[in-house]
Amino acid sequence: MSGELRKPFFVVAIVAIGLVVLVELGSTLLIGGGDASAALARQINDLGVSAPRASGEEPPGRGVPYLVLIDVILLYTVLLMGAALLLPDRLHGRVQGVTTLIGSIVLIIVAFIMGLIAFIELLIMVALATAAPFGTVVYLAIWGFFPRGDAAVVLSLLMFLKLAFCVFLVLAHQRFLQNKGLVLLVLTSLVCNIIVAFLHGLVPIILVSIVDDIAAIIFAILAIIWAIVLLIGSIPAVVKAVRVTVTQ
């Protein structure tokens, strides 16, 4: 299975990973939003407090949307490979260096801010959950009833698309398996999917939002690590592009 790149399979792989990113970006619309008032009323009753006007809503969580921080790198990487088919080699080299440099810096900043937001939210969640009973009721109303079923459906769809991406990428050209960076990135993405699914099932529903937030923080950290790797990797290409430009 050597030889030329099989473009149809490669295009399908790009579409699959593109869909992964779109589903993750739109996951806040797919997960949560349901009414949790009945479950909230039950828990409030157990806490021995009265809050007649309290109403609860299922939260969308941060774990699934934060997967996009990893998968956008994967999408960028395969798009860059696709660009090599369309652009001349010299231009492609320069574009790759500059866009990777800028993109990795943007990703570091975005992932840091998103990680910080998730961390602050985690502290607030824990503070509220343990401040019985007044804080606990508010925690339950905002974050207490994570829709595990919705999340499992979205995660299963994402896993299917990621596996399809892997299969079609290898069908497009087996040499992609020799690209260790790409293989590691794909494995990171798959493992992150498993981590968030595992964490959602690990604890009772009222605590799922907390572990989901922890997963989001882990994904932000992983994205920063990958962005730093990309940043370092782009420097030689940028230096080369600058040298070529200066000598011209």
Next chain:
Amino acid sequence: MDNKQKVLIAVLVAVVALFVVAIAVRGGSGGEGDASTVSSDRDGLLARLGGDPAAVRPEEIGGDCGRQGPQVVVNGSCDLQVGPSEQRMRVVRLRTAADIDVTAPAPEDADFEIEKELAAGDEVAVAVDSGGASIELDCGFNQQCTLTLLGSET
């Protein structure tokens, strides 16, 4: 089929198996859970994860209740006013020496009030966001009762 393809298939099968196990684990995770157990576990994993939330400082607390150091004296009923702060989440911890009703607005823009009937010796943590709050204390008509602001005894 060469070795690389075999390894790839093995890895993908392992990933699918792990994912299925991860999805299946939720069956044994204890269902909805019990909020009273979670909230009372102040020495547990949650408390260690987030640490104790910041206590409201005594100077941030005003209102029309009588104050003698950490003691809050309620004649019939009164309001403890917690001022605004840069901290997004704080708690007022109170211990009561008599039966009393405590009512406070839910923080974080939640549009409802929470009421708790406390018996003598009970402790309560009232969560207050950065905007402050008015905590209503009611120990009954013509009754006097005393609460202690915990974390400010010194």
